[in-house]
Amino acid sequence: MLPLLPLAALDKVDPWILTFSLITVAVTIWMGFRSAKTSKTASDFFVAGRSVSVGWNASAISGEYLSAASFMGVAGMVMSSGYDALWYPVCYACGYLFLLLFIAGPLRRFGAYTIPDFAEGRFDSPLFRKIAVCFVLFIGFFYTMPQMKGAGVTLAYIFPGMPYWAGVVLVGAVITFNVALGGMKGITLVQAVQYWIKMFAISVPIFVLMSVVGFYNGQIGANVAVGETAAPSAEVQRKPLVEKAPKDSVWVAPFGPLTTKAVNAAAAALPPEQRAAYLAEHQKPYSLLYTYSLIIALVCGTAGLPHILVRFYTNPDGVAAKRTTMWVMILIGVFYVFPPVFGAIGRNLMPELYAGVGAKGTDKVVLELPTLLGANAGVLGSILSGITCAGAFAAFMSTFSGLLVSMTGALAHDVYGRILRPKSNPQERMVAFKVAAVLVGAVAIGLGCFVEPLEINFMVGQAFAIAAASYFPLLFMSVWWRGMTMKGAAIGMLTGGLCALVAAALTNFSTLALDKGPMGKLFAGFAPLNGFWAQHPLLRILCEQPAIWTVPLAITLMVIISKATSSDIPADVRMKMLVLHAPEKLGLKQEYIQEHQAGAGH
Amino acid sequence: MSSPTPAHDDVVHSESFLRSLMRRQLGLSIACAATFLIALLGMPLLNYFAPALMATRVAGFTLSWLILGVLFFPFVWIISFVFIKRSIAMEDAEVVRAETARKEAR
Numbered sequence: 001m002l003p004l005l006p007l008a009a010l011d012k013v014d015p016w017i018l019t020f021s022l023i024t025v026a027v028t029i030w031m032g033f034r035s036a037k038t039s040k041t042a043s044d045f046f047v048a049g050r051s052v053s054v055g056w057n058a059s060a061i062s063g064e065y066l067s068a069a070s071f072m073g074v075a076g077m078v079m080s081s082g083y084d085a086l087w088y089p090v091c092y093a094c095g096y097l098f099l100l101l102f103i104a105g106p107l108r109r110f111g112a113y114t115i116p117d118f119a120e121g122r123f124d125s126p127l128f129r130k131i132a133v134c135f136v137l138f139i140g141f142f143y144t145m146p147q148m149k150g151a152g153v154t155l156a157y158i159f160p161g162m163p164y165w166a167g168v169v170l171v172g173a174v175i176t177f178n179v180a181l182g183g184m185k186g187i188t189l190v191q192a193v194q195y196w197i198k199m200f201a202i203s204v205p206i207f208v209l210m211s212v213v214g215f216y217n218g219q220i221g222a223n224v225a226v227g228e229t230a231a232p233s234a235e236v237q238r239k240p241l242v243e244k245a246p247k248d249s250v251w252v253a254p255f256g257p258l259t260t261k262a263v264n265a266a267a268a269a270l271p272p273e274q275r276a277a278y279l280a281e282h283q284k285p286y287s288l289l290y291t292y293s294l295i296i297a298l299v300c301g302t303a304g305l306p307h308i309l310v311r312f313y314t315n316p317d318g319v320a321a322k323r324t325t326m327w328v329m330i331l332i333g334v335f336y337v338f339p340p341v342f343g344a345i346g347r348n349l350m351p352e353l354y355a356g357v358g359a360k361g362t363d364k365v366v367l368e369l370p371t372l373l374g375a376n377a378g379v380l381g382s383i384l385s386g387i388t389c390a391g392a393f394a395a396f397m398s399t400f401s402g403l404l405v406s407m408t409g410a411l412a413h414d415v416y417g418r419i420l421r422p423k424s425n426p427q428e429r430m431v432a433f434k435v436a437a438v439l440v441g442a443v444a445i446g447l448g449c450f451v452e453p454l455e456i457n458f459m460v461g462q463a464f465a466i467a468a469a470s471y472f473p474l475l476f477m478s479v480w481w482r483g484m485t486m487k488g489a490a491i492g493m494l495t496g497g498l499c500a501l502v503a504a505a506l507t508n509f510s511t512l513a514l515d516k517g518p519m520g521k522l523f524a525g526f527a528p529l530n531g532f533w534a535q536h537p538l539l540r541i542l543c544e545q546p547a548i549w550t551v552p553l554a555i556t557l558m559v560i561i562s563k564a565t566s567s568d569i570p571a572d573v574r575m576k577m578l579v580l581h582a583p584e585k586l587g588l589k590q591e592y593i594q595e596h597q598a599g600a601g602h
Numbered sequence: 603m604s605s606p607t608p609a610h611d612d613v614v615h616s617e618s619f620l621r622s623l624m625r626r627q628l629g630l631s632i633a634c635a636a637t638f639l640i641a642l643l644g645m646p647l648l649n650y651f652a653p654a655l656m657a658t659r660v661a662g663f664t665l666s667w668l669i670l671g672v673l674f675f676p677f678v679w680i681i682s683f684v685f686i687k688r689s690i691a692m693e694d695a696e697v698v699r700a701e702t703a704r705k706e707a708r
Contacts, residue, residue, distance in 0.1 A: 086670045090642075094678050097638055101631040101685060221662025232659050253657060254649035254666060284650065291646045299642070319693070322686050329682050333675035340671050480628060574620060581623050583693040586614060586700055 017158055020386035024393040029178055031190045054320050058327035060188045063195030066335055067399035068150025071392055073457030076363035078343025081258035082251035087294055088457055089336035095302020100325040103303055106479045106580040108321040116414045122478050123486035124570050131490050133414040135497055139467050140407040141447060146459035148448020150396040157367045158389060168448040175397055176441025179404045180434040194394040201391025202338045205370045205384040219344040223252040238348045245354040255287035266537035290541050297547030301464025304471030317584055342366050363456050404440055411436035453515040462504040469550035470497030477558050479580055482573045488562030496554025503546040614700050634685045
């Protein structure tokens with residue numbers, strides 16, 4: 001990869017950072033190649049032969065889940081928005097609980113390769129499979145964008161002067177290549193290892209840093225809250241905040257800059273004498289609404305992310321699926337304590353990041369922070385910075401490859417194998433998997449080039465909002481309510497998902513229109529929308545965080561339409577429900593398959 | 603398509619077995635979810651209605667930050683641990699119940 005880069009950029013490259021990053025990339029590619037030799041059958045490619053142990057699978061799920069948003073975005077967002085951003089790590093971790101409580105066990109017992117398989121199996125409807133496939137791709141692409149931004153930001157940091165898009169293209173190409181070769185089995189191994197790389201990369205530098213510059217509680221305590229005359233902990237040597245940084249009192253307390261942005265923008269549009277009264281009346285209630293909507297999106301969205309769900313099928317049985325979820329929750333819970341620490345230290349000691357935008361803003365605080373040690377610790381700062389860079393690589397590489405596998409699986413297994421050419425042989429399907437991987441990778445790279453001005457974590461939140469309004473209602477209702485019909489499920493899922501998609505796209509377009517770079521020109525047509533948002537802050541909040549109305553909307557539609565079309569309830573719904581809920585030891589699954597084959601002939 | 607009424611008439615395939623199965627599972631899930639949701643959804647309410655309490659300093663952290671940023675994770679682990687233990691025990695009990703019923707039917 002070196003000859004591709006302009007030599008001028010190499011002068012400023014830190015050798016330690018470069019070495020650690022290259023090692024991570026090399027290990028990833030090597031493991032991909034190695035496992036390419038062992039994954040021979042189609043089943044190996046799609047669900048790793050369903051024989052992954054609990055420990056491996058939990059590490060792999062965690063590795064896949066801890067994306068660029070978790071690794072870089074959470075820290076950046078805590079730094080820029082303070083307390084309110086804590087909801088992200090907490091709900092990313094807690095969403096798993098919902099998955100465990102309501103969905104993981106039944107889904108695993110039902111046994112199917114993908115969510116589209118479940119959709120078809122539960123409602124005996126090939127049409128529904130096609131609809132579900134489209135949504136796998138939709139949510140997947142939305143979720144790849146922030147990963148691509150993470151790649152662009154990291155490479156631009158490692159190689160100063162390298163354009164953002166070049167990083168996106170380079171990393172995207174490497175991972176696409178890797179997935180096309182190894183498929184899911186390779187990915188399981190790679191992702192399990194990458195979880196531990198990420199865990200190491202986020203925890204070790206932060207402990208070293210904290211021992212030098214002051215611990216987590218001291219860093220938070222250095223911020224003066226409302227009603228306090230002085231900061232509780234004085235030992236932290238803070239640097240003066242720049243003008244763009246939020247004030248201490250709003251940063252450390254709830255209902256800060258993130259959730260009050262829309263109301264503040266609306267107040268700024270009012271005459272100065274009305275502002276105070278307007279803020280006093282609307283700021284906190286709207287902020288509370290925003291918080292709840294965000295919580296719903298993140299908690300329900302976790303249960304609906306396609307690349308996470310597909311992993312439950314790689315467990316040998318339902319008990320193992322539950323144990324896996326327990327371990328995943330511990331693994332990611334421990335991890336999520338750390339990124340906010342980076343944000344808090346970054347605020348106190350690296351406030352100059354507040355002035356930057358895009359790839360130069362707070363999103364890179366995780367990468368940049370260890371260099372604080374540089375002056376007094378010499379090479380140690382560079383080594384630690386190299387470690388966090390390696391972690392960032394692991395983060396966006398593993399999540400992107402997981403997404404690529406599930407989206408490629410949807411294309412190859414569902415679109416090609418079931419819709420386009422149902423009679424294709426396994427050999428042809430393997431080729432289709434590789435072609436689909438390249439196709440999906442190329443589209444994801446293209447999309448990734450557009451999103452530099454958007455915050456990583458914010459984009460992920462939106463992907464969650466879409467998943468929360470489509471897959472979560474579908475899975476939750478079909479597992480627990482036997483009155484669901486295909487029409488009810490499809491209409492509820494589509495309406496909820498599309499409403500969330502449109503709402504999220506509108507907010508993104510209006511934000512992109514404000515960008516000063518080329519993106520601003522491209523989306524200039526959406527600039528008037530910002531004036532509208534200022535007039536109607538409530539609508540802006542409901543568009544930015546749509547889950548609070550789209551999730552109930554989807555569920556309500558599902559209930560109403562299922563009731564109206566209750567004659568379409570699958571005839572063997574009792575058997576289906578038994579398979580979903582009865583312990584696997586009773587052997588109902590085999591019975592169900594035999595009956596189905598005898599009855600329907602497929 | 604298989605026939606609308608399953609050909610099996612043993613306990614496992616009966617309506618009452620499925621009903622009790624689903625009711626128990628859902629009951630357990632909802633009990634765990636409620637514990638979790640009260641805490642999760644209660645946090646913003648506490649922040650809203652008791653800002654002074656939540657801003658109390660605990661070793662430098664505000665109470666609100668300490669709960670959300672640190673203590674919430676172990677809390678969720680406890681809930682999931684309890685859930686997993688109980689649900690596995692429940693499955694085992696159901697297997698025993700179904701097998702004995704099958705034997706009796708014979």
